Amino acid sequence: MSTTTAPAGRPSTTLTRLAALGRAELTLLGRNRNNLFIAAAMPLLMIFLLRSSLKGVDEATLGISLGAATLIGGTGMVLLLVVYMSLTSSLVARREELVLKRLRTGEATDPEILAGAALPATAIALAQCAILTVAGFTLLDIDAPARPDLLLLGLAAAIALLAGLAAVTTTITRTVESAGLTTLPLFLVSSFGSGLFVPRDALPDLAADLAQLLPLSGVMEFVRAGWLGTAHAGSLLTAALNTVAWGVLTGWAVRHWFRWEPRR
Numbered sequence: 578m579s580t581t582t583a584p585a586g587r588p589s590t591t592l593t594r595l596a597a598l599g600r601a602e603l604t605l606l607g608r609n610r611n612n613l614f615i616a617a618a619m620p621l622l623m624i625f626l627l628r629s630s631l632k633g634v635d636e637a638t639l640g641i642s643l644g645a646a647t648l649i650g651g652t653g654m655v656l657l658l659v660v661y662m663s664l665t666s667s668l669v670a671r672r673e674e675l676v677l678k679r680l681r682t683g684e685a686t687d688p689e690i691l692a693g694a695a696l697p698a699t700a701i702a703l704a705q706c707a708i709l710t711v712a713g714f715t716l717l718d719i720d721a722p723a724r725p726d727l728l729l730l731g732l733a734a735a736i737a738l739l740a741g742l743a744a745v746t747t748t749i750t751r752t753v754e755s756a757g758l759t760t761l762p763l764f765l766v767s768s769f770g771s772g773l774f775v776p777r778d779a780l781p782d783l784a785a786d787l788a789q790l791l792p793l794s795g796v797m798e799f800v801r802a803g804w805l806g807t808a809h810a811g812s813l814l815t816a817a818l819n820t821v822a823w824g825v826l827t828g829w830a831v832r833h834w835f836r837w838e839p840r841r
Contacts, residue, residue, distance in 0.1 A: 591689060641801075641809060644717035646776050649801050651709050653773040653793065656735050657764055659702040664695055664743040666756040672747065677837045691831070695740040702736060719804070727813075728803025734820050735796035741827035742792060748834045767793045772801065777811075792827075795819030 641649075671677045671694065680690050713719035722728045742763065750759040768774045770788040777785050777794075788794055795816040802810035810816075 591686075641776060641805060644713065644719050645805060647717055648709060648713040648719055649797070649804060650773045650776070652706055652732075652800055653735075653767070653771065653797050655705045655709065656702055656732075656739055657767060657773070657793075659705060660695070660698045660736050660739040661743050661746075662756070662760045662764065664698045664740060665746045665750060665760050666753050667698070668694060668744060668747045669750050669756055670753050672837065673752070673839050675838070681837055687837075691740070691744055691835075695736075695743075698740070699736050703732070706732060722804050723806035724803045726803070727799050727807075731796050731799030731801075731803055734799065734824075735793065738792065738796060738820065738824055738827060741824070741831055744835050745827060745830045748830075748836060751840065763792065766791055770794070772797045789815060789819065792823045795823070 668677070668691075677690065681687070685693070714721075743760075746756075746759050746763070750756050770780075770784075770791045771777070771793040772788075773793075777788055780788060789811075795818070798811050798813065798816035799820075802813060802816075807813065
């Protein structure tokens, strides 16, 4: 799986190396049509599940409309499942197959290899968010995003943070089969504390304050502000501090703990 060599006569750059790594990963992904079908169907499934789970909750308790809560929660769920959980499994598989070790012998730097590995998950997550957006317009009667800039910022920050957290989680994940267990804690605390299954407005005051410290709480606040406007979101300064703090901590952890070879 040699992916980092530039065409003859052309100098290798970060962009060309990322493009080569991304193409290789997308080729492998394209061979699995079952995964592609699941990826296309997942956004509609998220809408069905979230809408069903929130249907009996009063909108005054939610703090936002049922449709908005479904769309924002669905976005977070897609990012968690596609970027965090699937990328954790993918990185562990590549590590166990010695693919990561071989890639380090080429010209690509360590950050480029990790970024290249995350490109397919990023592409799928963004495509699913686009499907969710269309579904929001047609099925949930949602207006266009109030602040597209904040929405894009939130999505980009969430993808970067979750990709880093996936790399960190591989340090405690020995096999692909065990990834379902090692990724479960972040999935659960984010689902119920960062505004996915249960909007933070519906949490008791103390729980809502503690939930602001969770890894995805900051980026999801930007997603919420992007869809509904800043008047319907919490403090973006607090959200930014949360995102930066977790980004720095995650980057440090990846640099010091990420393993490129299987543990023997």
